[in-house]
Amino acid sequence: xxxxxxxxxxxxxxxxxxxxxCEASGYVHPSxxxxxxxxxxxxxxxxxxxxNVAGQTYYLESVKGRFTIxxxxxxxxLYLQMNDLQPEDTAMYFCAADLRLTAAENLLRKDRxxxxxxxxxxxxxS
Numbered sequence: 001x002x003x004x005x006x007x008x009x010x011x012x013x014x015x016x017x018x019x020x021x022c023e024a025s026g027y028v029h030p031s032x033x034x035x036x037x038x039x040x041x042x043x044x045x046x047x048x049x050x051x052n053v054a055g056q057t058y059y060l061e062s063v064k065g066r067f068t069i070x071x072x073x074x075x076x077x078l079y080l081q082m083n084d085l086q087p088e089d090t091a092m093y094f095c096a097a098d099l100r101l102t103a104a105e106n107l108l109r110k111d112r113x114x115x116x117x118x119x120x121x122x123x124x125x126s
Contacts, residue, residue, distance in 0.1 A: 001026045001027070001115075002024055002025070002026045002027065002032075002097050002099070002114075002115040003024070003025045003026050003115075004022055004023070004024055004025075004095045004096070004097055004115055004116065004117035005022065005023045005025075005095075005117055005118070006020060006021070006022050006093065006094065006095045006117045006118065006119060006120040007020070007021050007022075007023075007120055008020040008021050008120060009092075009093060009119075009120030009121045009122045010122070010123075011123040011124075011125065012085055012122075012123070012124055012125075013124070013125055013126075014085065014086055014087060014124055014125065014126045015084055015085065016085050016124070017081070017082060017083045017084075017085065018082045018085065018122060019079060019080070019081050019082070020036065020079065020080040020082065020093055020095075020120060020122075021077060021078070021079055022034070022036075022077065022078040022079075022080075022095030022117060023076065023077055024076045024077070024078070024095075024097055025076075027099075029099040029100075032053060032075065032097055032098060032099050032100070032101075033050065033051070033052040033053070033097070033098050033100065033101060033102035033107060033112065033113075034050070034051055034052075034071065034078045034095065034096065034097045034098075035047055035048075035049060035050035035051065035069075035095075035096045035097075035107055035108065035112075035113065036048045036049050036050075036069060036078070036080045036093055036094070036095060036096075037093070037094045037096055037108075037110065038089075038091035038092065038093045038094070038122075039091055039092050039094065039119075040090060040091040040092075043091075045094070045110060046060060046108075047060060047107065047108025047109065047110065048060050048063055048067065048080070048093070048108070049063065049067055049068075049069035049080060049107075049108075050069065050102070050104075050107025050108050051069045051070070051071055051078065051107070052101055052102050052103075052104065052107060053075060053101060054101065056103075056104040056107075057069055057104070057107075058104045058105065058107040058108055060108065062088075063082075063089075066082065066083050066084045066085075067080060067081065067082050067083070068080070068081040068083075069081075078095055078097075080093070082122070085122070085124045086124060087124045087125065087126050088124075089122060089124050090122060090123050090124050091121075091122060092119040092120070092121050092122075093119060093120050093121075093122050094116055094117055094118075094119045095116070095117040096110075096113035096115065096116050096117070097113060097114075097115045098112055098113045098114050098115065099114070100112075
């Protein structure tokens with residue numbers, strides 16, 4: 001069992017920055033993959049950025065160049081640095097994890113993750 005707890009969500013103005021964190025507790029296998037997803041009202045949950053233990057990352061096209069995903073050396077803490085935030089980035093952001101190594105091109109697939117956090121709200125005003 002893996003428990004995930006997100007933090008760092010806030011309300012910011014357009015162009016601002018936020019750093020989200022996700023702490024994983026329980027057994028996190030060395031081959032685990034982790035990712036950030038977001039869910040805005042009226043939209044489906046979408047993958048934003050993913051990271052596997054091989055150090056590969058994968059990003060949603062609309063956040064490339066603005067968001068950076070990273071993990072600490074213990075592989076148990078996941079971060080999402082979000083710069084130049086825009087109103088369309090407004091959503092509940094969720095951390096997801098799985099004990100399997102996921103290929104980079106699959107890191108944003110919801111069905112690849114067995115464990116999910118409760119989410120942290122990001123609101124961007126214009």
